[in-house]
Amino acid sequence: MSEKFDVIVVGAGPAGTSCAYTCAKNGLNVLLIERGEFPGAKNVMGGILYRKQMEEIIPEFWKEAPLERPVIEQRFWFLDKESMVTTSYKGLEWGKEPYNNFTVLRAKFDKWFAQKAVEQGATLINETVVTECIVEDGKVIGVRTDRPDGDVYADVVVLADGVNSLLAKKLGFHKEWKPDQVALTVMEVLKLPKKTINERFNVGENQGVSIEIFGDATKGALGTAFLYTNQDSLNIGVGTTLSGMIKKKMKPHKLLNELKEHPMVKPYIEGGETVEYLAHLIPEGGYKAIPKLVGDGVIVTGDAAQFVNAIHREGSNMAMSSGKIAAETIVRAKEVNDFSERTLDVYRTTIYDSFIGKDLKKYKDAAHTFEEHPQYFEQYVPLMNQAMNTFFTVDGTAKWDKQKKIMKSLTAGRGKLGVAKDLYRAWKAVK
């Protein structure tokens, strides 16, 4: 005889666990199903955890969660072949409560987070793959797993099964993502002594740095690279849209190796022993790629719903918020015992009214614009570097003449009108 739960959540990542935690906390009988050996075993992100959305689920989580370092400095590198223009912000207030964000290792963090959901009363099973939703009269009533006697039922099924979301696809909520709607990120965890990291990144104990890298790191393709400090390891990775990778005929592992060998990067990571190699797809289709979010007895959250803000490299926070909003919707649906699409639609409207919907809308054309007009990544980053070089090289030229020269070189490639157009287009895309 198959069991019935109030809620089945598929996938124990940030979205799924947030949902399971919130549902269980509100007294619902929740089953959380994870395909990995344990939650976090298969989960990948660059490594930045945002405090705000996590705190809304577990207040003061930093007191017990397995975090790496609070980020006290964010650096941005505009990388050329042998130079870079950098900008950064360092604030010691970020190193104190309530902090801003943290570096984390997902294998540790997700395991802890899922355990918190279990403590709230959720039932967690690992190493189990959900193969499809069980649909009856157009309504999702449970899931089928790959295990013997593998059917299990619930009033609501929450799909938090990640970027590919085969389950949502099977329900017809979205089609196969197009190559420009997903990015492929490859990363490594490099082991280095804590002391070496502190010295190289110029930070103290328990202070972290995040570096976002643009330009040569992706060979001009739309994408970014990153370098984050953990306690005694570094996360280094690079990601570009699949379409960019195809267009430029790049191999992801080669891109990462080249990044590691880059003269600006190498001194930071020298001697690091690779302890993990990870690759993952990131949904970067943005606002326009958001699939159908709600059906009878089913809700889609997190990466499965394309909730990623590629411009600000935010995703896990959106996943958490969407999981929480899904849970709150279900709790209310349970009160009236109605799990139809109409009732659950509160989830969709709440999402669109939240920072998730608003931020994704703000940048709805950004990825497309930068993809269609490669000059932003291909030409302007080297130009910035050349401009800085011209301006700061002391060679007896008057500064005013230098400025003229810089302006000339800036407009030489695309013409004054071209540059003005580029600026306007970029501003429009992100305004």
Place this chain on the structure above:
Amino acid sequence: MNILVCIKQVPDTKIIKVNPKTNTLDRSSAPAILNPYDAHAVEEAVRLKKIHGGKVVVLSMGPPQAKEAIKKCVEIGADEGYLISDRRFAGADTLATSYALYKAIQKLMDEDGIDLVLCGKHAIDGDTGQVGPGIARRMEIPPLTNVIKVEEVDPAEKMIKVRRKIENGYEIIQSTLPCLLTVEKEINEVAYSPLPNMLRAARYNPIVWTVDDLKDVDMKQLGLKGSPTIVGKMWPPAKSDGAQMLDDEGDVKKQAEKIVSLVLEKRELFEAKGGER
């Protein structure tokens, strides 16, 4: 038929690192898993239970987190799980371990009879294979080690017939019940657990006993105090130089002479005492 399976949580030695200074296992470098041989023992117990009825009870000694290994057994199909966990058990060698487990088994037997005890051939972190036979000796039941197949069981007649792996083949032997088997991996394939087992395991909370829950315990036989084994020295096995091929154009006689001279040349290797080379 009531079957008891003794299991152990071990570090996954496939990926564990060895501390280069002390040559001890760095247990933090590998996840804790159910000893693979024990998984086969539980699987066999569940298989026998399906045929003969009764129940499968799992017993382990270890730190509180060893509950996870017991839950894994519930996934495979065990009915109940007990963990004896107490600082006073810590540091036990195989002698003290079998004593502590035996004390727990006595308590279990106060409630229900045990018809068969199963253990894995050995734990992959120590490879001694002594705890199983140690328990059998204390229970005064026959130990049948390295079992690769249960040929026949007759709970009514209190008889079991098993196939044992021996150096150059196998043997089939018969024993009275109760007895203790230690099993090889060949005995079965651990099946992919059905979903109801997974749900049951997720919610299952193994029963934990401390020393105080056990009766008539001789404290001198517990933990470090009860462990006469002393680890004198540990070293990684020397890397072999690889084989030397003697072909001598296929001349068998020449090859034989060469082997004899090589053996004589390296005779001190054969005379050295264990651990002294």
